[in-house]
Amino acid sequence: MEEFEAIVKIISELLDLDAYIEPKYDGSNVTVVEGAFYTRNLNPLPKNFEESVRRALGEKYCALVKLSKKYQVFFELGGAKNSPAGFTDAWNGDWDYRIFDLMLGSQFLLPEKVEKLCKEYGLKFVGFKVVSVREVLESWKDLLLKYQCYEGFVLKIFPPLSVLKKIPHHRQYNAVLVKFKHEYVGEVRGIIVRKKKEKGKVVAVRKPPLVKSEIMGAINKAHLELGDAIFDKKKAVPLIFRKVKEEAVKHNCAVPKASQILRYYMEYINKLKSEER
Structure with a gap:
């Protein structure tokens, strides 16, 4: 936006x-x-x-x-x-x-x-x-x-x-x-500081965080490609990380920490499991 x-x-x-x-x-x-x-x-x-x-x-x-x-x-x-x-x-x-x-x-x-x-x-x-x-x-x-x-x-x-x-x-x-x-709405569109090298110097890059709905959407995109293999962490996690990174780049946001992505992934598959009961 x-x-x-x-x-x-x-x-x-x-x-x-x-x-x-x-x-x-x-x-x-x-x-x-x-x-x-x-x-x-x-x-x-x-x-x-x-x-x-x-x-x-x-x-x-x-x-x-x-x-x-x-x-x-x-x-x-x-x-x-x-x-x-x-x-x-x-x-x-x-x-x-x-x-x-x-x-x-x-x-x-x-x-x-x-x-x-x-x-x-x-x-x-x-x-x-x-x-x-x-x-x-x-x-x-x-x-x-x-x-x-x-x-x-x-x-x-x-x-x-x-x-x-x-x-x-x-x-x-x-x-x-x-x-x-x-x-x-009402979001500061955060200040996440990332560092990169520019002309030999390390400079701070300020980017907003990727909002939860975009992360969950990226997980859902991985689900669409993997089908039931979404429950296989060895197959799912690398693809999810790639999808989340793609969304972050697309929206010019900071890539979330791995722990945050994994937490949302577990939330996603736990919801799927509860619906199957």
């Missing part, structure tokens, strides 16, 4: 653009291409999670597969049994889902189009409201209050190409996506 605020200061044209805000459901990011289900990083979805997808979709499973023959489908797989950050109230039952994006080629569809297609196919969509970027930046904490049952909300902007080209390191997509979470 801080990175986006910095970008807006440089590219003031973004401020007056209309934007979409969508609830951020708490679950696992799954994508579907030509009827095949993958994790966010395009690793095949383990069998046990494919079964959970079928339970979540029920009779609409075939409709989703049909939609994925034309569009790449992105949806959140959640429910009482799969909410890493603990925001279960927005879900119905043990397994549920919400479609949040459709992509054609390398272009995201506008939310209005996604909503229309979801209605045609009888599929669940996250929903959205339209606001200005300026309004979001000025009152995002107030907006978050309307999303108490969710992790927060996602801001989506579809700028003209002339503006997109000005955004540093932007991927070759037509949209800008920014997450706003409850954990960001």
Whole structure:
């Protein structure tokens, strides 16, 4: 979020653009291409999670597969049994889902189009409201209050190409996506001091801590790749550490201590074990 605020200061044209805000459901990011289900990083979805997808979709499973023959489908797989950050109230039952994006080629569809297609196919969509970027930046904490049952909300902007080209390191997509979470409210976004060498000198680098929901989300991503092997510490821990580090780099946060990651990993698998009883 801080990175986006910095970008807006440089590219003031973004401020007056209309934007979409969508609830951020708490679950696992799954994508579907030509009827095949993958994790966010395009690793095949383990069998046990494919079964959970079928339970979540029920009779609409075939409709989703049909939609994925034309569009790449992105949806959140959640429910009482799969909410890493603990925001279960927005879900119905043990397994549920919400479609949040459709992509054609390398272009995201506008939310209005996604909503229309979801209605045609009888599929669940996250929903959205339209606001200005300026309004979001000025009152995002107030907006978050309307999303108490969710992790927060996602801001989506579809700028003209002339503006997109000005955004540093932007991927070759037509949209800008920014997450706003409850954990960001009132948080100092901490001061964790790390040291690195710069031109032969050791200098202090101040970075905020990675919030718990991002760590739990990283563990969930490892779970999606490993399936039941998530309980095997020798297999799970190295992958979890790598996933957490990737999230820390992505959000420009400090990598948590190993003891903290292990504590959250144990919390995650203990919850899974309690649900199996």
